Amino acid sequence: MAILLIAEHDNATVMELTARALSAALLIGTDIDVLVAGSHARPTAEAVAGLKGVRKVLLAEADELAERLAEPLAALIVSLADGYDTILAPATSSGKNVAPRVAALLDVAQVSEIIEVVAPDTFKRPIYAGNAVQTVQALDSRKIVTVRPASFAPASQGGAAPVLTVPSAGDPGLSSCVGNRLSETVRPELTSARIVISGGRALGSTEKFEEVLLPLADTLGAAVGASRAAVDEGYAPNDWQVGQTGKVVAPDLYIACGISGAIQHLAGMKDSKVIVAVNKDEEAPIFQVADYGLVGDLFEIVPAFEKALRDRA
Amino acid sequence: MKILVPVKRVVDGNVKVRVKADGSGVDLANLKMAMNPFDEIAVEEALRLKEAGKAQEIVVVSIGPAQALETLHTALAMGADRAILVRTDEAVEPLGVAKVLRGVALTEQPGLVILGKQAIDDDCNQTGQMLAALLGWAQGTFASELAVEGDKARVTREVDGGLQTVELKLPAIVTTDLRLNEPRYASLPNIMKAKKKPIDEKSPASYGVDLAPRLKILRTEEPHARKPGVKVASVAELIDKLSNEACVL
Ligand SMILES: Cc1cc2nc3c(=O)[nH]c(=O)nc-3n(C[C@H](O)[C@H](O)[C@H](O)COP(=O)(O)OP(=O)(O)OC[C@H]3O[C@@H](n4cnc5c(N)ncnc54)[C@H](O)[C@@H]3O)c2cc1C
Ligand SMILES: Nc1ncnc2c1ncn2[C@@H]1O[C@H](COP(=O)(O)O)[C@@H](O)[C@H]1O
Numbered sequence: 010m011a012i013l014l015i016a017e018h019d020n021a022t023v024m025e026l027t028a029r030a031l032s033a034a035l036l037i038g039t040d041i042d043v044l045v046a047g048s049h050a051r052p053t054a055e056a057v058a059g060l061k062g063v064r065k066v067l068l069a070e071a072d073e074l075a076e077r078l079a080e081p082l083a084a085l086i087v088s089l090a091d092g093y094d095t096i097l098a099p100a101t102s103s104g105k106n107v108a109p110r111v112a113a114l115l116d117v118a119q120v121s122e123i124i125e126v127v128a129p130d131t132f133k134r135p136i137y138a139g140n141a142v143q144t145v146q147a148l149d150s151r152k153i154v155t156v157r158p159a160s161f162a163p164a165s166q167g168g169a170a171p172v173l174t175v176p177s178a179g180d181p182g183l184s185s186c187v188g189n190r191l192s193e194t195v196r197p198e199l200t201s202a203r204i205v206i207s208g209g210r211a212l213g214s215t216e217k218f219e220e221v222l223l224p225l226a227d228t229l230g231a232a233v234g235a236s237r238a239a240v241d242e243g244y245a246p247n248d249w250q251v252g253q254t255g256k257v258v259a260p261d262l263y264i265a266c267g268i269s270g271a272i273q274h275l276a277g278m279k280d281s282k283v284i285v286a287v288n289k290d291e292e293a294p295i296f297q298v299a300d301y302g303l304v305g306d307l308f309e310i311v312p313a314f315e316k317a318l319r320d321r322a
Numbered sequence: 323m324k325i326l327v328p329v330k331r332v333v334d335g336n337v338k339v340r341v342k343a344d345g346s347g348v349d350l351a352n353l354k355m356a357m358n359p360f361d362e363i364a365v366e367e368a369l370r371l372k373e374a375g376k377a378q379e380i381v382v383v384s385i386g387p388a389q390a391l392e393t394l395h396t397a398l399a400m401g402a403d404r405a406i407l408v409r410t411d412e413a414v415e416p417l418g419v420a421k422v423l424r425g426v427a428l429t430e431q432p433g434l435v436i437l438g439k440q441a442i443d444d445d446c447n448q449t450g451q452m453l454a455a456l457l458g459w460a461q462g463t464f465a466s467e468l469a470v471e472g473d474k475a476r477v478t479r480e481v482d483g484g485l486q487t488v489e490l491k492l493p494a495i496v497t498t499d500l501r502l503n504e505p506r507y508a509s510l511p512n513i514m515k516a517k518k519k520p521i522d523e524k525s526p527a528s529y530g531v532d533l534a535p536r537l538k539i540l541r542t543e544e545p546h547a548r549k550p551g552v553k554v555a556s557v558a559e560l561i562d563k564l565s566n567e568a569c570v571l
Pocket of ligand 2: 329358361436442448449
């Protein structure tokens, strides 16, 4: 029962997503190889080799793999597929982009965003924005699975797997990367942060979003998230969106400020350990999932919260 | 250029579905249905490309039961030119949908297929990427901007770290994200006009596709319920609870 795990590795913090997906792989089987595809990716490969439970790391370095374009990456994965019963990727934007392409090339179904491994061929996954959970058995002899990182704890360090190089399968020449506009942040990465503080439409402007939420985030060492409305209005960048069609988070503490709690937003945060909601409308649906609700004006409450925490320290 | 837009009929996003007591699925009886919101965005983008003179014809296609005609009517009323219903009463998995769409694409020869990134019922996020693989075409998923210039499409993608812009050789597959556009409402005259637009009916067999399921749904259950929370009266009380009761500060 050999498993190929596709590593996520855009930068150092994203490594944790690979470690989380590795935990899911360990629940499926034991012979786990990890593919690190990119350019100048050897440091990542060495880091992955130090995760406990990895049999070997396959390192593929080529220019066409630098930007994680789906076409050359899928071709590479398919070229390696023969030795594996299961191919796994974290359900990141990169994993979601490439895994279905691999599945179709291999003529097998994909099971998306699993949250639990029931048996090596059977998984739980949410549907309808998390309003229902399906137990799905994959009948194909080869399984393609994406893993919701927030649902699995990171695998531990302490391995010493060998790193083998494998050749790229070439560039099909279908697409090219023109440029990236990546958000720069010194804060923790959203999907692996211990505390997340999110803002909604109520913030009203980019300036207010930054002025009111960011100090609290920094005092708490938290990552910052947003509702779709806040992103659509331009108060927060797209990669901060939490929800059914954004990022899924499950931190120890999630603080929702001025967010109504639409089902699409809840889908992205309702597995957080502790949820705090600040909203001036006591009927807001967010209070139905909040462990602690504070009814009132966030423009007064959030700065007071921040100040109280600072005074306490 | 012709643009093909696959549209799926799904439960309206504002409806909270209920799981059947026997665990056999979700109860869809009498629920309000609608076009998958990402597919509305796809139809809108196709219309804008046509209005900008980049495309000549927009064909919408749905794979599903007779009721999917409603969804096709909505797309025609928004402004699509003609529709294809590939009729089946079975639930079709994304790989099966992609195989049917491959057949449609081979007959229609579109320059661009625009799909939603995700159907909000199965939350799979697979079909567009699978179709790209089956056709051997380029893919630009999670698009928040799309421009067609000559034989290339430029797609800005919403990715985990921010935005990535890629250039695709046409024909290509694009899947929509929320920020691509705001779909229009169909006007009354357009709804009337749409009634005369042609709708072809096909069967999956006419594309030679085997739709036998590759996945077996063993059970459908409610998600874990959260235990009820409390309201706190002040910031001081909140900090006290977070520190001493929840132990997260
Ligand atoms: C296809 C689709 C996908 C979607 N995906 C997502 C997703 O991934 N993530 C997501 O978040 N949404 C998603 N949505 C959107 C979702 O349905 C809601 O529209 C959105 O979450 C609302 O954002 P909001 O809570 O910030 O805004 P609103 O619903 O407008 O809520 C604002 C809240 O702020 C409160 N408020 C106002 N002023 C103050 C104040 N001074 N102090 C305190 N509280 C105040 C109000 O009482 C209100 O509850 C999606 C929708 C669709 C159709
Ligand atoms: N039955 C269907 N008929 C037409 N299009 C579909 C169908 N199922 C999926 N699609 C398209 O594929 C996209 C992604 O769906 P999914 O992969 O199921 O999340 C949708 O937004 C539609 O554009």
